[in-house]
Amino acid sequence: MLSSRVKNIAPSATLAIDAKAKQLRKSGKDVVIFGAGEPDFNTPENIKLAAKKAIDGNFTRYTPVGGIPELRKAVAEKFQRENNVSYDVSEILISCGGKHSLYNIAMAVLGKGDEAILPVPYWVSYEEMIKLAEAVPVFCNTDERFRLTAGMVEEKISDKTKMLILNSPSNPSGAIVEPDEVRKIARLAADNNFYVVSDEVYEHFVYGDNKSISIASLGDDIKSLTIVSNSVSKTYAMTGWRIGYTAGNNEIIKAMENLQSHSTSNPSNIAQYAALEALTGPQESVKKMVRAFDERRKFIYKRLNEIDGISCVEPEGAFYAFPDISGTGMSSMDFASKLLSEALVAVVPGIAFGSDRHIRLSYAASMRDIERGLDRIEKWLKQS
Numbered sequence: 001m002l003s004s005r006v007k008n009i010a011p012s013a014t015l016a017i018d019a020k021a022k023q024l025r026k027s028g029k030d031v032v033i034f035g036a037g038e039p040d041f042n043t044p045e046n047i048k049l050a051a052k053k054a055i056d057g058n059f060t061r062y063t064p065v066g067g068i069p070e071l072r073k074a075v076a077e078k079f080q081r082e083n084n085v086s087y088d089v090s091e092i093l094i095s096c097g098g099k100h101s102l103y104n105i106a107m108a109v110l111g112k113g114d115e116a117i118l119p120v121p122y123w124v125s126y127e128e129m130i131k132l133a134e135a136v137p138v139f140c141n142t143d144e145r146f147r148l149t150a151g152m153v154e155e156k157i158s159d160k161t162k163m164l165i166l167n168s169p170s171n172p173s174g175a176i177v178e179p180d181e182v183r184k185i186a187r188l189a190a191d192n193n194f195y196v197v198s199d200e201v202y203e204h205f206v207y208g209d210n211k212s213i214s215i216a217s218l219g220d221d222i223k224s225l226t227i228v229s230n231s232v233s234k235t236y237a238m239t240g241w242r243i244g245y246t247a248g249n250n251e252i253i254k255a256m257e258n259l260q261s262h263s264t265s266n267p268s269n270i271a272q273y274a275a276l277e278a279l280t281g282p283q284e285s286v287k288k289m290v291r292a293f294d295e296r297r298k299f300i301y302k303r304l305n306e307i308d309g310i311s312c313v314e315p316e317g318a319f320y321a322f323p324d325i326s327g328t329g330m331s332s333m334d335f336a337s338k339l340l341s342e343a344l345v346a347v348v349p350g351i352a353f354g355s356d357r358h359i360r361l362s363y364a365a366s367m368r369d370i371e372r373g374l375d376r377i378e379k380w381l382k383q384s
């Protein structure tokens with residue numbers, strides 16, 4: 001009796017693995033979890049305090065659908081300050097997490113038969129969102145380091161192309177699109193008149209000499225074709241608060257706001273005040289967290305490459321490693337499910353991200369757990 005729309009949705013593999021691992025942990029098993037797509041840090045105190053104040057101040061009723069004006073303004077100022085892009089407050093929409101922003105974008109822009117170019121490997125939800133909008137995902141390869149080039153995108157453009165999804169730094173690979181390629185992609189979008197959805201949730205998690213730029217900052221032509229999605233979830237360790245935001249042209253933002261008015265209405269009033277503090281308050285916690293991730297990144301990259309059957313390219317951003325496990329002879333699903341049941345280590349099978357040769361490990365875990373988890377993987381592979 002279900003609609004064909006929902007019957008065809010694949011459940012999120014990342015959430016499924018995470019749930020299974022947590023269940024094992026709850027039953028007393030000592031599981032090392034590399035599955036989570038969220039920082040292991042707590043939300044900073046100043047942000048929590050802002051939420052407590054919002055409750056005490058009775059900011060507990062509905063807000064305008066698109067968010068409180070102060071937060072929309074703070075987001076516009078963030079774009080100016082951090083990304084060098086000017087947006088009017090009317091070009092900003094606050095939603096219930098980056099995932100909700102992206103879902104709204106898909107529903108507002110894509111229609112039956114439209115094509116959305118999706119670089120592989122991709123974050124699990126993009127494919128399903130595109131399909132839910134009755135559009136067609138057109139998969140686009142990246143190179144052996146998971147880097148996307150304009151040439152690769154160009155090959156996939158057709159007269160049905162409506163959008164390209166850019167996620168740099170990427171979940172699951174951590175790869176960053178090089179600034180020169182971003183410029184070329186901007187030209188392609190302008191010449192061929194398609195939207196670029198730029199998912200910038202990992203923009204602060206950039207390591208070493210790597211540079212990440214927002215495609216919207218490259219001039220008015222591309223800005224009017226870019227829809228930026230971002231959130232406070234990863235940057236401020238606020239995954240549970242559910243605040244995301246979109247920047248785009250007036251027409252799209254208005255359409256998304258209308259859509260939101262009939263689904264979730266406004267995001268949580270209290271969480272909006274917390275997000276306001278996150279964006280306007282001290283930023284030290286972000287730097288501290290990024291430094292910690294960088295240390296773990298170096299360790300996990302080195303350690304993975306020491307294990308027989310596994311090879312890993314150096315992640316440039318985000319907080320994931322995406323090693324090639326094809327040397328073990330196992331599919332990614334086999335690898336992940338056996339590893340969890342036999343060695344109590346949770347990773348996400350790459351098939352969920354469009355590559356069966358890889359697994360994803362989130363290094364948003366303590367150094368102790370990372371060490372223990374990798375030791376277990378090595379031992380398990382030696383025995384199997």
Ligand SMILES: Cc1ncc(COP(=O)(O)O)c(C=O)c1O
Nearest residue numbers: 037097098099123171231233244
């Ligand atoms: C690439 C990417 N985009 C968006 C999101 C959504 O994050 P949230 O809805 O918590 O803001 C995630 C979360 O895992 C992600 O990895």
